[in-house]
Amino acid sequence: MKLTKIPGLGRFGVYIDDVDLQNITKDEWAEIGKIHLSSLVTIIRGNHLTPAKYYDLFSEWGKPRFSRPLNFYLKYGKPLKQLVTQDLLDEQDKHELRLARLWQIDKRRPGMVRVTGMKNSKGESMGVFDNGELLWHSNECSDPAFVPAVSLMGYQEMIGSCTGFVTTADWFETQSESFKSELRELVTVNNYRPASLNPVINEEQEQFYKNNMCPIPNGELPLIIKSPGGIEGVHLPANTFDYFKGMSKKDSVNLYNKIWNGLLQPQYIYEHWYKNDNDILIFDNSITLHNRKIENNGISTNRVGLRIQFDYNHLVENYEPFMHNQQYNIQRQHRIDLMATATEGIG
Numbered sequence: 001m002k003l004t005k006i007p008g009l010g011r012f013g014v015y016i017d018d019v020d021l022q023n024i025t026k027d028e029w030a031e032i033g034k035i036h037l038s039s040l041v042t043i044i045r046g047n048h049l050t051p052a053k054y055y056d057l058f059s060e061w062g063k064p065r066f067s068r069p070l071n072f073y074l075k076y077g078k079p080l081k082q083l084v085t086q087d088l089l090d091e092q093d094k095h096e097l098r099l100a101r102l103w104q105i106d107k108r109r110p111g112m113v114r115v116t117g118m119k120n121s122k123g124e125s126m127g128v129f130d131n132g133e134l135l136w137h138s139n140e141c142s143d144p145a146f147v148p149a150v151s152l153m154g155y156q157e158m159i160g161s162c163t164g165f166v167t168t169a170d171w172f173e174t175q176s177e178s179f180k181s182e183l184r185e186l187v188t189v190n191n192y193r194p195a196s197l198n199p200v201i202n203e204e205q206e207q208f209y210k211n212n213m214c215p216i217p218n219g220e221l222p223l224i225i226k227s228p229g230g231i232e233g234v235h236l237p238a239n240t241f242d243y244f245k246g247m248s249k250k251d252s253v254n255l256y257n258k259i260w261n262g263l264l265q266p267q268y269i270y271e272h273w274y275k276n277d278n279d280i281l282i283f284d285n286s287i288t289l290h291n292r293k294i295e296n297n298g299i300s301t302n303r304v305g306l307r308i309q310f311d312y313n314h315l316v317e318n319y320e321p322f323m324h325n326q327q328y329n330i331q332r333q334h335r336i337d338l339m340a341t342a343t344e345g346i347g
Helices: 024-039 053-060 068-076 081-085 090-103 171-172 177-185 203-213 249-264 326-342
Strands: 001-003 016-017 041-044 113-116 135-137 149-156 161-167 189-190 219-221 224-226 232-234 241-244 270-273 280-284 289-296 304-310
Touching: 016 024, 053 113, 053 149, 068 081, 068 090, 068 326, 090 113, 090 149, 090 203, 090 219, 171 232, 177 224, 219 326, 241 249, 280 289
Parallel strands: 016 041
Antiparallel strands: 001 016, 041 280, 113 304, 135 289, 149 280, 149 304, 161 270, 161 289, 189 219, 189 241, 224 232
C-alpha cells in the first residue's frame, strides 16, 4: 500500500495506491479507516469494484444512514415501513419516495444511490444531485444529526468532471487565540436558500436538497466542532446560513464573509479531476466542504457515481461533534434515536 500526500488541503489529504480492495482483510480495511480519520479526504485509486463490494466495504466502517425516514416519521409519527404498507403517505411524499427508489442501484443496499443526470423514459432523475455543477456544501449541513462521512465511487463517464474539497482545520488553527475563542462561541441559525447548491433549478431535486440540508426551520448549530478523528474545524453551513445567533444580519454576513474568504484559499483546496472512472473518494462531512465541476458547459448527462453516506460507528465510539455545547450533542443523539425508530423493519 502506497500513501501520497494530496496537493492542497493544508496538512490533510492522502492518495492510496497499490491496494487490492477485492481481497483486503478486515484488519487492513480498518487500518485504512484509521488513516482516513486523520486525513479527512482519502482517494483510493486502481480498483474495479462491483457496487455490492463497494457498499459492503464501507458498511464495515459504519452504518449507512440517510435522513428521509426521519423526516417522514416527524411528519406522520409512524415508521416508514408502516407508512408504506398502510398507504399513509400523501401524494407529494409518495412521489419523493418513488424518486428515492429510482436512485438506488441495488434495492438490497438502500444506503447507496446514483449521482447522475440520467433520466428514465418518463423524464425522471435516475440519481441524486442530478446534472450540472454543485456549489460548495456539506451534506445535511444544518441538521444536528448530520452524517459524518461520504464516499463517492466513479462508475461511468467520470472523466471531464471534478470533485473538489476544502478543509477548514488549518485555517482555524492559524487564527489568534482570541478570535478562536470568539468563533467557538458562535451558533449559526439556518434556513434553506433555493439554488444555493445546484444553481440550475430542478424542482424535484430542490425539494430533496431542502429536506436534506435544512430539515429544521431556523435550525441552530455551533460553528466550531470536531471531526470523528478529533480534529477541530469549521462546520460551515454554506447553503443554509442565515445569521449568527445574537448578532445582526449585517454583522453576521460580514463575519461569515471573512471566514468564507479565509477558507477559500489555494492551500486548503484540492480539485480531483477524474482520470479514471473507478476512483473512490472518501471524505469527511463534518469540517470539510466539497463541490462539483464539469467540463462541456457543466453538462454530463451520462456521468454516474455511486454515493454512500455513513457513520464511523465501527471505527469511533460515541462521536459527539459539539465540543463546546453539550445541548447540541443531546439533540443529535435524540434525532439519531428517532431515526432508529423511523427505520424499524427496513433492511
